[in-house]
Amino acid sequence: MKIKFCGAAQTVTGSQHLLVINVKKILLDCGMFQGKREEAFKINRHFLFEPKDLHCVILSHAHIDHAGNLPVLFAKGFEGSIYCTSATRDLCSIMLQDSAFIQEKDTEFVNKRRAKRNEPLFNPLYTIEDARAVLEDFKSFPYDKKFYVDGFDNKVAVTFIEAGHILGSSQVLLEIEEDGKKIALGFTGDLGRYHLPILKDPGFLGNVDVLLTESTYGGRLHKNAELIESELETAIKEALEAGGKIIVPSFSVGRSQELIYALTELQNAKKIPPFPIFVDSPLTVNATDIFKLHPECFDTETITYLANGVNIFGLDNVKYVKDVTESKKLNEFKGTCMIISASGMCEAGRILHHLANNIQNSKNMIMIIGYMAENTLGKRIVDAKDNPGTKIKIFGDEYKVNAKIRILNAFSGHADQNELVTYLNKFDKTILKKLFLVHGEPEGQKLLEEKLIENGFKNIFIPKRGDVYQI
Ligand SMILES: [Zn+2]
Numbered sequence: 001m002k003i004k005f006c007g008a009a010q011t012v013t014g015s016q017h018l019l020v021i022n023v024k025k026i027l028l029d030c031g032m033f034q035g036k037r038e039e040a041f042k043i044n045r046h047f048l049f050e051p052k053d054l055h056c057v058i059l060s061h062a063h064i065d066h067a068g069n070l071p072v073l074f075a076k077g078f079e080g081s082i083y084c085t086s087a088t089r090d091l092c093s094i095m096l097q098d099s100a101f102i103q104e105k106d107t108e109f110v111n112k113r114r115a116k117r118n119e120p121l122f123n124p125l126y127t128i129e130d131a132r133a134v135l136e137d138f139k140s141f142p143y144d145k146k147f148y149v150d151g152f153d154n155k156v157a158v159t160f161i162e163a164g165h166i167l168g169s170s171q172v173l174l175e176i177e178e179d180g181k182k183i184a185l186g187f188t189g190d191l192g193r194y195h196l197p198i199l200k201d202p203g204f205l206g207n208v209d210v211l212l213t214e215s216t217y218g219g220r221l222h223k224n225a226e227l228i229e230s231e232l233e234t235a236i237k238e239a240l241e242a243g244g245k246i247i248v249p250s251f252s253v254g255r256s257q258e259l260i261y262a263l264t265e266l267q268n269a270k271k272i273p274p275f276p277i278f279v280d281s282p283l284t285v286n287a288t289d290i291f292k293l294h295p296e297c298f299d300t301e302t303i304t305y306l307a308n309g310v311n312i313f314g315l316d317n318v319k320y321v322k323d324v325t326e327s328k329k330l331n332e333f334k335g336t337c338m339i340i341s342a343s344g345m346c347e348a349g350r351i352l353h354h355l356a357n358n359i360q361n362s363k364n365m366i367m368i369i370g371y372m373a374e375n376t377l378g379k380r381i382v383d384a385k386d387n388p389g390t391k392i393k394i395f396g397d398e399y400k401v402n403a404k405i406r407i408l409n410a411f412s413g414h415a416d417q418n419e420l421v422t423y424l425n426k427f428d429k430t431i432l433k434k435l436f437l438v439h440g441e442p443e444g445q446k447l448l449e450e451k452l453i454e455n456g457f458k459n460i461f462i463p464k465r466g467d468v469y470q471i
Pocket residue numbers: 061063066165190
C-alpha cells in the first residue's frame with residue numbers, strides 16, 4: 001500500500017492523507033486549508049487525487065481543518081461514505097453549515113470589490129445546501145468497536161479510539177490486509193491532553209506498524225491542564241477588582257464549554273463570587289446542545305457532576321445569547337460581566353463588536369484562552385500585551401488597546417512536546433516501522449524529531465504535501 005500526504009504536511013491546516021490499498025483509495029480526514037484567501041481558494045478546490053475514484057473518508061474529528069472540505073469533495077463527484085463517531089457527525093452537522101455561511105459571506109465581500117474593478121466574480125467554496133447534502137452520507141460508529149469498511153471484503157477494519165481533543169475526537173486504528181500481508185496503521189488525528197475538563201483522557205491506539213502522529217506543539221511546552229482553574233481564578237479576581245468587563249474570544253466547540261465548566265467549578269468551590277456571564281455566539285449555543293447529547297464522551301468527574309444535578313454547562317448566572325438584539329444590548333450592560341464570544345481568533349463574528357466597544361477602556365480585560373495564528377486580529381491583540389495604547393484596526397477603524405491583556409496558557413486542546421513523547425513512548429519501537437509527523441510547522445516538527453531520536457525512535461519522516469510513501 002501507499003500513503004500520499006495531501007494536506008497538514010509541514011503545516012497545521014487542511015488535514016488529508018490518502019491511503020492506496022491495491023487500487024482502492026481511502027482518505028483520512030478531508031480538512032479545509034485555512035490561510036491567505038487566494039492560496040486557500042486554490043488548494044481547497046484542487047485535490048491531489050480524483051474525488052470520483054475515492055472509496056470512502058474516515059474522519060478523526062469535526063474541526064474544520066479536518067472535515068471542512070467535505071462539501072467540495074462531494075461537489076467534485078465523490079459518492080462514498082464518511083465514517084466517524086456519532087458526536088463527530090453531530091458536530092459536523094452544525095459546523096459545516098456554519099463554515100458554508102462564512103464562505104458565502106466572505107465571497108460576497110470579495111465580489112463587491114471585484115465588481116467595482118470589473119473583475120470576474122467568484123463562487124463561494126461551497127454553500128449551505130452543499131454542506132447539508134454531505135450529511136446524508138455519514139456512517140457513525142462507537143469508540144473501541146471494530147468495524148469493516150464496506151467494499152473491501154472484510155480486509156480493512158477500523159477502530160475509533162478516544163483522542164481527548166474535542167467532543168467525538170478519535171484516533172483511528174486501521175487493520176489492513178493486502179495481498180495476504182497484514183498492516184496495522186494508526187492515525188492520532190489531533191491528540192488531546194490529560195486532565196482537560198469534560199472529555200475523557202486520550203486512549204492508546206495499540207501497537208502499529210505505521211503511525212501518523214500530529215505534531216502541532218512538537219516544539220512547545222504548555223502549563224499543566226490542572227492549572228486551568230488557578231490561572232482563571234487569578235485573572236477573574238483581578239478583573240472583579242478593576243470593576244470592568246472581561247471579553248473572551250473563544251472557539252465555539254470545546255474551548256467555550258471547557259471555560260464554562262471551569263467557571264462552574266470555581267463558583268461551586270466559592271473561589272469566585274457569582275457574576276453575570278454571557279455566551280454570545282449562536283454556534284456556541286448549538287454546539288453546547290450537542291455536548292449535552294453525548295455523555296459517552298464525558299470523563300468520570302463530569303458524569304458525577306451531572307448525576308448530582310450540577311449543570312456544568314451553566315449555572316444561573318450564565319446566559320446563552322442567540323438573538324442579535326440581545327447581543328447588541330450587551331453594549332449597554334453596566335458593571336462587571338464576562339462576555340464569551342466567537343470567532344476564536346477574532347477574525348469574524350460578534351466578538352469584533354465586543355472588542356470595538358471595550359478594548360479602549362483600561363478597566364476592562366481581554367482574556368486569551370486559545371491559539372492565535374499569525375496575521376489574525378487575535379495575534380495583534382496578544383502582541384499588544386506589554387504595550388498599552390498600541391493601535392489596532394477593527395472594521396477598518398482604529399482603536400487603542402488600553403484594556404489589560406491576560407493570556408491563560410493552561411487551556412490548550414493539543415498535547416505538547418512532553419505529552420506527545422510520553423504518548424509515543426507507549427508504542428513498541430521494534431514493531432513500529434515508520435513514524436510520520438504530520439499537522440505541525442517544520443520548526444516544531446524538527447524539535448520533536450530530535451526528542452524522538454533521543455528516545456530511541458527510528459525511521460521518522462516529516463512529509464511534504466504531495467509526497468508518496470510505499471508501506
Ligand atoms: Zn482539531
